[in-house]
Amino acid sequence: MMQDTKGDFAGALRHYERSLSLLPATAANEKIELQCQLAMAYKRTRQLAKVQKIGAEIVSSATKLKGTGNLSGDAIISLRTLVEELDSGNYAESVTPAGGQRWEAYIDLTDQICSNLLPQLDTADNAATHARCFVLMGKQQKAIKYINDFLRRRPNDSGALDLKLKIAALKDTMKMPSQLKSIRALVLAKYGPVRTANLVARAQLWALDIKSVELTISEALNGGVKNLSKSDRLSLLQTLSDCCAGTSSFALGERTARQLLALTPEDSDQHIEAKKMLVYCLEGMHKKKEADKLRTEIPNAQLDFLSDREKAELRQMQKGPAPK
16 A cells, blocks of 8 residues: 555555445455554554454454455465554553553454464464563563463463563562472473573563573573583573673673673674674773774674664663553
8 A cells, every 4th residue: 555655644544444445245354454454554543442443343353254264365464464563663662651551452452363363473472572561561460461371372382481481580570489490490301501591591681680680690600500511601691691782781791792702703793793792881881992993893883783672672671660
């Protein structure tokens, strides 16, 4: 749709609404395709009530067609596109009071579509990403409920153990009984000590428990895991580096980046990424002279290694969880 592509969402709305009114009753799949386009236009113009209303109609109609084996490939593609739109641009706004209500409604609709119509998109990774927004909003109990709801739908999902680890790490920050030790033991039996340390640390980062991330990795590096290989050490340091990049832990990030530089070949991607990290941390500590010198050593001077989602997350981390 040309108007939509150019950002003329009001024009797109008029076109989709008119086209929808002209469809015959027998064109059920075509109606779903148009309704998906209309829902996206409503979302882009922030008409939440209309998104919810037409979203409910889409789920109902598409579920009936799927049940009779008549849901078309084009309708499925439209549903996937709608899910992508509902999940785009909301991470940053989810951590603001005004955007939180819209984000929760969009995610609720996404869950209805995925669980009923697109099970291949109803994944542990998506559940963790959505629940993390609740954590950033200061709604830890909602994050726990969201993941538990997913685990009830998909108890045998390959990511179930990692999700349980994230819940346990989050409950630890809330001073609740968390079963972190017992779940960690299950992870250890399945993956071994190095990957377990990485998974536990990343779960703690997900739960915004930054001090515990450093403790978990430091323990593994300093005797907690026996006979560490070079690749093991690199793996643990990379997890710590990722944590520092996402939390503005500049001093720790500088130390970690320098260790990664010492362990990696100069022409390797990991060495270049570590150098970017070092520049990022030096600039954060206002060591401009050294940062500028290192910047000239990085191919293409490509230093913006945080995605929009990571930047939004970082801004919220710096402020702390939203008040309940």
